[in-house]
Amino acid sequence: MQPESRQNSEHVYRASQDSHWKQQPESFAKFYRRPFLFSPAGLVSRFLDARTAALEAFIDCHKDKRLLDVGCGSGVHMIRFLNRLAHVAGVDYSETMIELARRELMKNSRHNWELKCADAARLPFSDKSFDIVIGMGLLDYVPNVTDVLAEFRRVLKPGGQIIVTIPKSPSVFSPLRSHLGNLVKRRLFNLPPVGNVQTRKSLQALCDNSGFIIQDIRSIWTAMWMVALSHKPHKTEE
Numbered sequence: 001m002q003p004e005s006r007q008n009s010e011h012v013y014r015a016s017q018d019s020h021w022k023q024q025p026e027s028f029a030k031f032y033r034r035p036f037l038f039s040p041a042g043l044v045s046r047f048l049d050a051r052t053a054a055l056e057a058f059i060d061c062h063k064d065k066r067l068l069d070v071g072c073g074s075g076v077h078m079i080r081f082l083n084r085l086a087h088v089a090g091v092d093y094s095e096t097m098i099e100l101a102r103r104e105l106m107k108n109s110r111h112n113w114e115l116k117c118a119d120a121a122r123l124p125f126s127d128k129s130f131d132i133v134i135g136m137g138l139l140d141y142v143p144n145v146t147d148v149l150a151e152f153r154r155v156l157k158p159g160g161q162i163i164v165t166i167p168k169s170p171s172v173f174s175p176l177r178s179h180l181g182n183l184v185k186r187r188l189f190n191l192p193p194v195g196n197v198q199t200r201k202s203l204q205a206l207c208d209n210s211g212f213i214i215q216d217i218r219s220i221w222t223a224m225w226m227v228a229l230s231h232k233p234h235k236t237e238e
Contacts, residue, residue, distance in 0.1 A: 051136060051165065051220050052077065058163050058216060058228050061085060065131040068155060070120050070148075071138035075101030078113060088113045089130070091123060121147040128157045135164040140194040140224075149210040153231070162212065162229040167197040171222045198225065208232070 055077065059067075061084040069078050072090030074097060081088050082105075090113070092098050098117045105113050118124045120135070120142055133152045142148050145166070152162050167177070176184065177194060198206065200217075203225055207214050212229040220226055 047221055047223065051224075051226070052080070054218060054220055054226050055134065055136060055163060056080065058161075058226065059132060059134075060161060062131075066129065067132040067134065068123075068125070068130040070123070070133065070135045070152070071141075072101055072115070073097050073137075075104045075115075077134065077136060079104060079108065082108055082110050082113060085132075086112065089125070090115045091118050091120065093117070093119060121151055123151045123155055125155045127154055129155045131157050131160045133160070133162045135162075137165055137224075139164055139166040139196050141192065142196070145196050145206065146210055149206075149212070153211055156231065158231065160230070161215075163226065164229070165220070165224045165226045166203065167194050168219055168223060168225045169197045169199050173221075173223045200225075203227065 059081070061081065063084070063086060065085050066087040067078075067081055067085050067089070069075075069088065069090045072078055072092050075090060078088045078090050078101065090098075090101055092101070092115075095117050098115050102115055105115070116124050120138060121144065133156050135148070135152070139145050139148065149164075152164075156162060177197065203217075204214065207227065207229060211232045213232050214227050215230050216228040218226050
């Protein structure tokens with residue numbers, strides 16, 4: 001793809017995400033509210049439960065650790081770790097989602113949290129601020145994955161842990177990523193199209209080029225990869 005075409009593509013993609021996540025973010029939050037099991041929304045809810053269970057298995061929790069949830073949405077994952085970590089921060093592109101998260105977090109007796117509305121590629125935190133950085137369902141929708149991963153790397157402490165999900169190929173859900181599939185998904189779930197689909201080989205290359213080592217990887221419903229990453233050691237450390 002030529003640079004100009006790539007820029008135009010990213011502009012269109014960004015416009016699509018802006019339209020959805022700034023104007024209709026609550027349409028995704030409802031999937032965490034356990035809708036009727038056999039409805040389309042119920043299927044998405046079960047998938048999100050499986051993703052959350054995998055995340056909890058990946059995270060190395062200690063009371064002195066600080067976690068950053070990028071694309072925190074309504075704060076579902078933040079709430080799960082409030083009582084298990086020293087500090088939990090959340091960032092989301094949508095002010096509406098930030099307010100939803102704030103309302104949910106205020107119900108908790110602990111106040112070891114903070115929320116900020118910001119772009120995942122321009123995180124409002126100092127270098128080496130967090131022990132754990134997570135991005136659940138985030139990389140599906142960003143225009144430039146490498147920019148986001150670079151920011152994750154910047155705010156991660158040495159020896160820290162990054163856990164992200166990204167769309168997987170091959171997948172039984174690949175038809176839903178076609179033009180027709182995106183129309184169906186928009187009608188049933190009111191969700192925008194996903195991007196940045198990765199094979200295992202391309203994901204390995206992406207992580208390697210971004211300065212990370214894959215510590216663990218698993219497939220969730222064949223729909224997405226969940227990967228735990230750490231800093232690639234400098235040559236002097238090898």
